[in-house]
Amino acid sequence: MAALLCSPNKLRRSVLLVGVALMLGMHLSAATMDKDIELIWGASHTYFFMDGETESLALSLDDQQGSCFRSKDMYLYGTISMEIKLVDGNSAGVVATAYTISEGPWSYHDEIDLEFLGNETGQPITLHTNIFVNGVGGREQQFYLPFDPAADYHTYTIEWNPKYILIKVDGKAIRAFKNYEEYGVAFPTWQQQRVYGSLWDADEWATQGGRVKTDWSEAPFVAYYRNYTFAWCQPSPGVSWCGAEPKDSARFDLDQRTLDDLRAASDQYMVYDYCSDHKRFNESEFPTECSLQRQGI
Ligand SMILES: *[C@@H]1O[C@H](CO)[C@@H](O)[C@H](O)[C@H]1NC(C)=O
Ligand SMILES: *[C@@H]1O[C@H](CO)[C@@H](O)[C@H](O)[C@H]1NC(C)=O
Numbered sequence: 694m695a696a697l698l699c700s701p702n703k704l705r706r707s708v709l710l711v712g713v714a715l716m717l718g719m720h721l722s723a724a725t726m727d728k729d730i731e732l733i734w735g736a737s738h739t740y741f742f743m744d745g746e747t748e749s750l751a752l753s754l755d756d757q758q759g760s761c762f763r764s765k766d767m768y769l770y771g772t773i774s775m776e777i778k779l780v781d782g783n784s785a786g787v788v789a790t791a792y793t794i795s796e797g798p799w800s801y802h803d804e805i806d807l808e809f810l811g812n813e814t815g816q817p818i819t820l821h822t823n824i825f826v827n828g829v830g831g832r833e834q835q836f837y838l839p840f841d842p843a844a845d846y847h848t849y850t851i852e853w854n855p856k857y858i859l860i861k862v863d864g865k866a867i868r869a870f871k872n873y874e875e876y877g878v879a880f881p882t883w884q885q886q887r888v889y890g891s892l893w894d895a896d897e898w899a900t901q902g903g904r905v906k907t908d909w910s911e912a913p914f915v916a917y918y919r920n921y922t923f924a925w926c927q928p929s930p931g932v933s934w935c936g937a938e939p940k941d942s943a944r945f946d947l948d949q950r951t952l953d954d955l956r957a958a959s960d961q962y963m964v965y966d967y968c969s970d971h972k973r974f975n976e977s978e979f980p981t982e983c984s985l986q987r988q989g990i
């Protein structure tokens with residue numbers, strides 16, 4: 694879903710180039726996010742600015758256009774973090790995203806999604822997550838955040854190693870997707886992915902299933918991104934690349950703190966889990982990973 698928003702037909706290259714030139718001119722010597730990311734569209738009303746010592750990126754959305762950036766590099770395994778401060782007030786219909794996606798054929802693309810679905814009343818904002826492997830998604834989990842994500846910056850992290858994809862909020866794991874390849878469940882193991890962030894209008898579906906529309910009198914909507922960081926998956930001694938490390942290596946095991954955080958997220962903040970959606974799946978039809986998880990495998 695998220696990827697469509699950065700599709701090439703939305704590019705406005707001339708605007709983009711002017712925007713990039715302006716932004717580079719403004720902060721040539723700043724400690725930077727703009728060395729790692731580039732604006733894909735919406736550059737005419739997207740800007741980098743200094744927030745104290747920290748360079749921040751403001752993405753805005755109006756009735757003409759949203760905004761999107763992407764990482765210059767692509768990654769295979771690693772930890773990607775960014776701090777995001779979401780649109781405040783009535784953000785119904787508005788979706789802010791942070792996601793990673795492979796390039797190449799859509800039919801077998803890999804993708805890890807965080808999408809923040811706006812709310813008419815401002816709060817709660819729903820964090821919608823999904824994972825696509827080989828072009829197949831449908832692994833939605835949604836969470837309410839235990840704070841107002843528009844009041845301040847919070848850190849959102851995707852940790853991707855050969856055994857797990859972990860999604861973390863302020864350093865606490867809320868979701869883990871395990872590599873169950875030996876049980877026939879696909880896992881992203883070979884395609885590099887690029888990081889994207891965007892702000893767009895999705896009022897056909899985002900808020901209460903599309904019943905609540907974007908109120909354009911509130912525009913422009915602005916979301917702030919800062920401190921984009923990337924760390925390669927660290928190899929252990931004798932292993933040159935973490936992708937070469939066997940996925941059953943103990944170093945990928947989840948520690949007790951992570952397990953506790955996952956339990957807390959599932960008990961307290963989860964509002965939707967495809968693995969317990971009995972309207973969607975008959976008992977025998979749940980995706981394989983759901984029953985493996987239930988059995989504690
Ligand atoms: C919006 O917030 C209200 C409470 O203020 C909540 O009942 C509702 O479920 C939220 N909507 C979404 C789409 O999260
Ligand atoms: C930037 O993010 C990294 C990773 O989340 C964190 O360790 C670091 O403290 C952050 N830097 C600042 C200045 O907040």
Ligand SMILES: *[C@@H]1O[C@H](CO)[C@@H](O)[C@H](O)[C@H]1NC(C)=O
Nearest residue numbers: 971972973974975976977978
């Ligand atoms: C579940 O099974 C029932 C009875 O076999 C069938 O009528 C129904 O369409 C199935 N539902 C789904 C979501 O596949």
